[in-house]
Amino acid sequence: MYHLIKKDILMQKRALKLSVLLIIFFTITLSNIGPAGLTVGVLAITYQLVLGASALEDKNNSDIILISLPVKRATIVLSKYVSIYIYAAYAAIGFYLIYFIVNLLNLPLDIPF
Amino acid sequence: MNNMMEITNLSKSFKDFSLKGVNITLEKGYIMGFIGPNGSGKSTTIKLIMNLIKKDSGEIKIFGIDNESNNISIKERIGFVYNENHFYEELTVKEMKEVISPFYCRWDERIFNKYAKDFELPINKEIKHLSKGMKMKFSLAIALSHHAELLIMDEPTSGLDPLIRSELLEILQSLLQDENKSIFFSTHITSDLDKIADFITLINNGEIILSKTKDELLEEHCIVKGSKKQLTTNDPLNFIGLKQNDFGFEALCKDKKEVIKQYGNSVIIEKPTLEDIMVFYTRRSDHHVSSY
Numbered sequence: 001m002y003h004l005i006k007k008d009i010l011m012q013k014r015a016l017k018l019s020v021l022l023i024i025f026f027t028i029t030l031s032n033i034g035p036a037g038l039t040v041g042v043l044a045i046t047y048q049l050v051l052g053a054s055a056l057e058d059k060n061n062s063d064i065i066l067i068s069l070p071v072k073r074a075t076i077v078l079s080k081y082v083s084i085y086i087y088a089a090y091a092a093i094g095f096y097l098i099y100f101i102v103n104l105l106n107l108p109l110d111i112p113f
Numbered sequence: 114m115n116n117m118m119e120i121t122n123l124s125k126s127f128k129d130f131s132l133k134g135v136n137i138t139l140e141k142g143y144i145m146g147f148i149g150p151n152g153s154g155k156s157t158t159i160k161l162i163m164n165l166i167k168k169d170s171g172e173i174k175i176f177g178i179d180n181e182s183n184n185i186s187i188k189e190r191i192g193f194v195y196n197e198n199h200f201y202e203e204l205t206v207k208e209m210k211e212v213i214s215p216f217y218c219r220w221d222e223r224i225f226n227k228y229a230k231d232f233e234l235p236i237n238k239e240i241k242h243l244s245k246g247m248k249m250k251f252s253l254a255i256a257l258s259h260h261a262e263l264l265i266m267d268e269p270t271s272g273l274d275p276l277i278r279s280e281l282l283e284i285l286q287s288l289l290q291d292e293n294k295s296i297f298f299s300t301h302i303t304s305d306l307d308k309i310a311d312f313i314t315l316i317n318n319g320e321i322i323l324s325k326t327k328d329e330l331l332e333e334h335c336i337v338k339g340s341k342k343q344l345t346t347n348d349p350l351n352f353i354g355l356k357q358n359d360f361g362f363e364a365l366c367k368d369k370k371e372v373i374k375q376y377g378n379s380v381i382i383e384k385p386t387l388e389d390i391m392v393f394y395t396r397r398s399d400h401h402v403s404s405y
Binding site: 006059071 | 193
């Protein structure tokens with residue numbers, strides 16, 4: 001399971017870089033709708049990563065490789081669900097870090113999260 | 114336990130195609146070539162063996178145990194190579210290997226490194242930039258690196274150049290020096306099998322037509338060529354895939370001795386190749402594509 005999630009993350013090297021930019025972008029744009037902005041931001045990042053992983057899987061037809069490996073089908077499916085929480089945690093930490101940096105450097109940016 | 118793989122009465126039906134009562138037995142230490150035209154059910158059979166799709170009825174036993182109830186322990190001992198690349202193209206060779214290796218408890222890093230060196234695999238290159246031959250070699254390296262006892266390959270040689278093909282066949286042959294391994298591979302390039310296969314299984318339209326040792330097959334069968342007159346005067350033996358034109362007839366016959374007895378020296382008898390056998394058996398007698 002751990003390896004399946006690791007694979008999903010490894011596969012999305014490019015998407016992860018993009019997500020960092022998105023987090024910064026969302027911090028700036030969504031900060032004017034208040035705490036709801038954080039929810040929307042986390043949701044958007046999670047959505048991007050979960051669907052991205054599935055899209056890559058679909059594009060390469062790699063399900064064939066996965067079910068040919070000695071893993072239970074249930075584990076493969078479960079790992080996809082668990083990965084959602086990992087992406088969500090990643091996005092939340094990302095937002096928090098930006099908030100932290102902004103506060104630390106006293107940047108003229110108002111983040112109400 | 115001498116049978117590596119035992120398939121009995123396996124059937125699976127789709128909307129427009131069905132696999133009817135397939136029986137295959139593969140013994141330890143042999144290479145079985147699985148031949149048939151496109152769309153004859155080769156890949157379907159392999160998918161069923163690998164448990165990628167559910168069978169309708171029948172039994173598949175690998176290493177003497179049922180392949181559905183012991184899915185994981187069997188896959189641990191199987192190496193697989195598919196005809197297309199199904200690896201993640203975004204990853205490099207090394208990353209892909211690291212993704213796959215933890216799933217096998219008998220993964221042997223040393224063997225993989227040896228093959229990677231022998232095949233000159235570019236370890237840090239992304240899979241999408243590899244050539245088709247390289248991708249195939251990479252799948253083979255992955256398949257061979259976990260001490261698999263049974264190697265299942267779905268058209269591994271299609272689309273490869275002759276040089277890589279013969280290299281691949283040599284590797285397979287050298288693998289069989291270890292008597293505990295077996296290889297089951299499907300192909301429609303029969304010349305590959307001329308070199309390495311011990312057993313030949315011919316499938317057409319979802320049915321197994323024959324499953325024999327290669328030598329026996331080539332020994333028994335013969336191609337008969339003669340004039341049209343001879344065909345009408347003698348009662349036709351059980352000719353397979355009889356083809357007639359204005360000049361004469363051409364057919365494959367199952368029983369060489371019988372042909373010699375009936376026709377003597379009046380017809381030309383030739384030794385068939387595997388390709389001839391496949392073509393004659395699968396030729397549809399009522400179906401002829403003519404050229405304009």
